[in-house]
């Protein structure tokens with residue numbers, strides 16, 4: 385760790401306040417260039433503790449920057465991991481209030497719901513599929529607290545990987561009833577297709593993102609709990625949305641899920 389405990393707590397409070405007040409900020413590595421990976425995850429963990437102390441519940445986890453399209457769009461080379469709490473949940477067809485957000489974008493994702501806990505190291509696609517109860521379409525609404533979505537990996541980890549809202553829905557299916565590599569996805573904004581892809585865009589197989597997450601947590605002595613919902617990462621580039629937009633994600637064989645922005 386390069387930062388002391390007091391600095392970690394200050395940065396967590398600062399970043400969480402940016403989220404709660406929908407205010408953007410330059411990336412925190414501008415002022416703390418020697419921040420390391422442990423510091424970045426410690427800031428993220430401190431933000432989580434702040435939310436838990438106010439009564440939030442963890443409902444799941446997310447992997448981000450798992451497709452080349454996303455890595456290229458954001459100018460980074462590695463996936464990152466974050467948490468999902470109940471206050472991020474949006475129900476199918478519900479309205480997202482853009483006044484609570486800075487500059488929201490939507491991402492088409494495959495969500496995994498775990499039947500069993502999963503612990504790395506050594507976790508692989510087979511172990512993920514064996515531990516998965518079902519998979520379903522999910523739309524993640526990301527909202528980087530960094531000005532113009534300009535960040536490096538450590539800054540985005542500290543900011544809980546831009547997590548803001550998500551919806552899951554459609555037709556859940558068992559993981560052995562679908563080839564998650566070839567499954568087609570279409571993201572529509574206001575009725576027009578705006579992003580198209582297939583599951584293999586995410587690390588060759590979306591379950592690989594879950595395995596990476598389990599291995600990442602295993603290195604930190606943690607595991608993916610049974611019952612978690614996990615977003616495996618945007619299949620395509622994220623698409624900016626504004627009040628008045630409606631967004632639908634269609635996943636082959638898994639129905640559709642949608643959101644409205646007001």
Ligand code: OOG
Nearest residue numbers: 448449454545546617618
């Ligand atoms: C970071 C979060 C990326 C994904 O699915 O790739 C993410 C960002 O791009 O702001 O959630």
Ligand code: MG
Nearest residue numbers: 491524617618
């Ligand atoms: Mg995402």
